Amino acid sequence: MSSIGGVVSMTANEQRVAEVMEADLVIVGCGAGGMAAAIAAKDKGAGKVIILEKLHTPGGNAIFPPLPLADQDGIPRFACMDDNRVLAGDLRLNPDPKVRADANFRSAMEWNHWRGDARLIRALVDKFETNSDWLKSVMTPEDMIPSPEDMRGKLARVLVKACKNAGVEIYCDTPVKKLVQDANGRVTGVLAEQNGKTIEVKGNNVLISTGGFIGSKELMAKYFHSYTENIYEDMCFMGLLHTGDGIKMAFEAGAASDGTVAFEWEINRMPWLKNPASPLTNLLNNDLNPGVIWVTPQGERFVDESKMNATNSIYRLKNKTFYILFDEGQKAKFLKEGPDFSLLPDLLRGLDLFGGVEEELQQQLTQGRMKVADNWEEIAEWMGADPVVLRETIEEYNSFCDQGHDAKFLKRTNVLTAFRTGPFYAAKSTLAMLVTRGPLKVNTQMQVLDKNDEPIPGLFAAGVDIGGTDSDTYACGAACHSIGWALASGRIAGERLATGGGR
Numbered sequence: 232m233s234s235i236g237g238v239v240s241m242t243a244n245e246q247r248v249a250e251v252m253e254a255d256l257v258i259v260g261c262g263a264g265g266m267a268a269a270i271a272a273k274d275k276g277a278g279k280v281i282i283l284e285k286l287h288t289p290g291g292n293a294i295f296p297p298l299p300l301a302d303q304d305g306i307p308r309f310a311c312m313d314d315n316r317v318l319a320g321d322l323r324l325n326p327d328p329k330v331r332a333d334a335n336f337r338s339a340m341e342w343n344h345w346r347g348d349a350r351l352i353r354a355l356v357d358k359f360e361t362n363s364d365w366l367k368s369v370m371t372p373e374d375m376i377p378s379p380e381d382m383r384g385k386l387a388r389v390l391v392k393a394c395k396n397a398g399v400e401i402y403c404d405t406p407v408k409k410l411v412q413d414a415n416g417r418v419t420g421v422l423a424e425q426n427g428k429t430i431e432v433k434g435n436n437v438l439i440s441t442g443g444f445i446g447s448k449e450l451m452a453k454y455f456h457s458y459t460e461n462i463y464e465d466m467c468f469m470g471l472l473h474t475g476d477g478i479k480m481a482f483e484a485g486a487a488s489d490g491t492v493a494f495e496w497e498i499n500r501m502p503w504l505k506n507p508a509s510p511l512t513n514l515l516n517n518d519l520n521p522g523v524i525w526v527t528p529q530g531e532r533f534v535d536e537s538k539m540n541a542t543n544s545i546y547r548l549k550n551k552t553f554y555i556l557f558d559e560g561q562k563a564k565f566l567k568e569g570p571d572f573s574l575l576p577d578l579l580r581g582l583d584l585f586g587g588v589e590e591e592l593q594q595q596l597t598q599g600r601m602k603v604a605d606n607w608e609e610i611a612e613w614m615g616a617d618p619v620v621l622r623e624t625i626e627e628y629n630s631f632c633d634q635g636h637d638a639k640f641l642k643r644t645n646v647l648t649a650f651r652t653g654p655f656y657a658a659k660s661t662l663a664m665l666v667t668r669g670p671l672k673v674n675t676q677m678q679v680l681d682k683n684d685e686p687i688p689g690l691f692a693a694g695v696d697i698g699g700t701d702s703d704t705y706a707c708g709a710a711c712h713s714i715g716w717a718l719a720s721g722r723i724a725g726e727r728l729a730t731g732g733g734r
């Protein structure tokens with residue numbers, strides 16, 4: 232570690248520090264936003280860039296989204312997350328990036344009822360379109376074509392490698408504790424912990440990208456409107472439990488809240504299965520297998536199961552618990568014919584989606600986490616539902632299938648498959664929260680704003696710590712926008728910092 236300071240010195244904040252480092256840009260958090268900012272800044276000629284990372288390994292939640300970010304034609308992957316089954320002609324799949332950006336902007340704004348910051352979203356949507364080309368430009372040739380096996384985790388590894396190639400210094404096991412400000416309120420560095428000691432890292436500018444606050448009970452209680460201790464304890468989380476450190480530090484430094492906070496939910500089909508893409512979860516997955524039906528613990532359908540944003544309907548249920556039902560006929564047909572790839576991301580083609588599904592299913596049945604029975608009454612009893620209610624639900628659904636019209640929730644006709652071939656199956660499922668989004672208020676340059684909407688000199692933010700991008704729930708309609716906007720916001724900030732710096 233390069234040290235230019237004394238062994239022990241006192242900072243402006245009167246903290247005893249063991250070491251002082253200096254950089255042009257100090258980045259808090261080595262995840263998607265932080266690394267994108269660092270690489271972009273170096274690319275545009277920034278001097279010394281240091282990233283401080285709390286955890287033992289870099290990557291943050293960027294270890295989860297798979298590569299590549301765009302298909303061979305450059306169209307962003309998962310281009311329409313509100314419903315993966317988007318047909319040709321949708322403007323979000325248009326070959327012209329400008330048309331796509333317009334469509335994504337409109338989609339994001341409609342999703343958030345124009346409560347989001349339109350100028351910020353426009354900036355992110357436009358930058359987003361070049362993410363894939365940008366990433367390719369910083370990748371090494373051997374990283375260009377990830378195999379299906381290393382799709383997960385690859386993005387984070389690519390970014391770490393690109394940081395190192397660009398000369399960015401990354402210090403892990405170094406949680407940042409506080410922003411340092413001068414008498415005029417300008418952020419001039421951070422205090423962090425390393426090997427049990429406090430260090431100061433001085434910087435002309437500081438960028439925060441600490442990945443949201445899902446692991447902070449304090450911030451969850453403040454922003455998650457159905458928060459109670461019990462609900463929080465029962466909630467299922469699929470990513471890293473970041474504790475909102477950057478958000479708290481920025482508030483301490485005078486940052487304003489944008490007022491919009493959103494939560495990214497994903498259906499966790501079987502929380503106890505650690506692999507979110509196991510053969511059994513693929514069978515239960517309504518994106519791949521929209522023919523399954525979902526019922527409440529009382530045995531009633533509650534949503535069009537073929538919609539990706541059905542997560543919002545699960546959210547309403549007590550304990551976010553529901554049951555996925557299917558029958559042997561539907562299962563056999565699906566396993567034989569496979570998913571409808573014309574309506575799914577291309578990267579799923581060629582993967583062995585169902586190898587070993589029967590063994591996994593048997594294991595879950597043996598462990599009592601799923602139920603198989605020759606009649607729906609037994610299934611109802613296992614669920615704790617009234618058998619009459621469940622039977623009526625199935626009969627009604629079967630009649631919708633016969634008529635080719637889901638008269639309740641308008642599920643797509645071509646996935647309506649009556650359940651009449653036993654045995655019948657049920658799996659208990661829930662929702663998982665992936666990340667929080669917001670609420671730091673920023674401008675289109677990712678400068679953190681104070682309560683007068685003025686930039687706090689020297690302070691920038693990126694990734695999911697920034698607010699104004701979504702309201703309430705994740706704007707699924709905008710193309711792959713979680714990781715996409717984290718990278719875009721980091722790139723915007725990094726470029727600005729290299730060229731213009733903070734006010």
Ligand SMILES: Cc1cc2nc3c(=O)[nH]c(=O)nc-3n(C[C@H](O)[C@H](O)[C@H](O)COP(=O)(O)OP(=O)(O)OC[C@H]3O[C@@H](n4cnc5c(N)ncnc54)[C@H](O)[C@@H]3O)c2cc1C
Pocket residue numbers: 259260261262263264265283284285286289290291292293294295296297405406407408440441442443469470471473474476477665666693694695696711712713714715717
């Ligand atoms: C399971 C899962 C699957 C996902 N899949 C997708 C997907 O398919 N598509 C998609 O678009 N998005 C996906 N996402 C979301 C995506 O991963 C995030 O949007 C993105 O990683 C956010 O970037 P970030 O920089 O804000 O946070 P992160 O990438 O999480 O980085 C934050 C970093 O800050 C560090 N940090 C926190 N506090 C401190 C501190 N005090 N000092 C120093 N460092 C600190 C953290 O340890 C972490 O490394 C997924 C998320 C999860 C959890």
